[in-house]
Amino acid sequence: MPVPNVSHDMLSPMLRQRLERSLPLEQQAVTVEALGNLLHSVRNITPLPHDPPPADPANRGVMAQIYRRLVTPVAGAPAGPFTVGEAWTVQMVHYLDEVDRAPPLGAPDAASPAPLPQSHMHAHLLYELRREFGLLGFPETYQWRELAVNDAAAGLVAESTRKGLQPTEVRAFSARELPWPNTAPTVPVVVLLAAWNAAAPPPTRPDAASGPHLWDPSNPLDNRDGAPDLLRAPLVLQWSGLMPRERL
Numbered sequence: 001m002p003v004p005n006v007s008h009d010m011l012s013p014m015l016r017q018r019l020e021r022s023l024p025l026e027q028q029a030v031t032v033e034a035l036g037n038l039l040h041s042v043r044n045i046t047p048l049p050h051d052p053p054p055a056d057p058a059n060r061g062v063m064a065q066i067y068r069r070l071v072t073p074v075a076g077a078p079a080g081p082f083t084v085g086e087a088w089t090v091q092m093v094h095y096l097d098e099v100d101r102a103p104p105l106g107a108p109d110a111a112s113p114a115p116l117p118q119s120h121m122h123a124h125l126l127y128e129l130r131r132e133f134g135l136l137g138f139p140e141t142y143q144w145r146e147l148a149v150n151d152a153a154a155g156l157v158a159e160s161t162r163k164g165l166q167p168t169e170v171r172a173f174s175a176r177e178l179p180w181p182n183t184a185p186t187v188p189v190v191v192l193l194a195a196w197n198a199a200a201p202p203p204t205r206p207d208a209a210s211g212p213h214l215w216d217p218s219n220p221l222d223n224r225d226g227a228p229d230l231l232r233a234p235l236v237l238q239w240s241g242l243m244p245r246e247r248l
């Protein structure tokens with residue numbers, strides 16, 4: 001659950017020191033906080049990198065640069081070896097670099113039964129969720145939306161892996177705010193997410209009158225007959241988070 005203005009310390013003392021001491025002073029705090037929040041959002045994913053580690057300095061991606069900083073000892077910081085937790089962190093940063101570099105998923109890929117690398121699927125789910133969260137109309141900040149999207153994408157990746165699915169389509173529906181004191185700086189929100197592969201869409205909803213509880217009127221896809229019945233999608237995930245009440 002993304003919480004605004006809360007940072008997550010996901011780095012061991014050794015990895016934190018390596019990262020901080022390889023950065024200019026003015027970049028240390030913001031980089032450590034951003035990486036901690038990102039690692040927290042994907043904590044329930046088993047990273048399965050497809051490509052070799054981004055050791056080549058020619059790879060100037062943000063996560064590639066962080067990877068090289070984490071695996072390179074620096075003066076004044078412990079030299080290792082990695083613990084199990086540190087090895088997971090380094091492998092996850094490697095995986096997230098692949099997510100950042102994944103090519104766009106086109107129509108031929110969507111219809112193909114060939115399995116995609118997990119990082120490519122993850123990147124496409126991020127793309128789908130950024131669109132869907134943008135349609136919900138919440139008065140959220142950009143920072144919160146990115147936290148929410150990364151958290152929701154990680155949940156979809158974990159469930160897709162567990163069920164053996166390769167979703168290419170995502171829709172958000174039944175988005176609602178929960179009752180909460182008006183004086184609180186945040187408000188809890190719940191969003192239902194449906195995901196499926198374009199080659200095997202959910203069954204259509206044949207009649208608007210036949211099942212009023214099968215379809216939510218707030219669904220951006222409309223409530224017309226013949227539209228996909230999202231509650232019967234192969235993957236339906238309930239996502240929740242704490243959203244800032246006012247745009248910063």
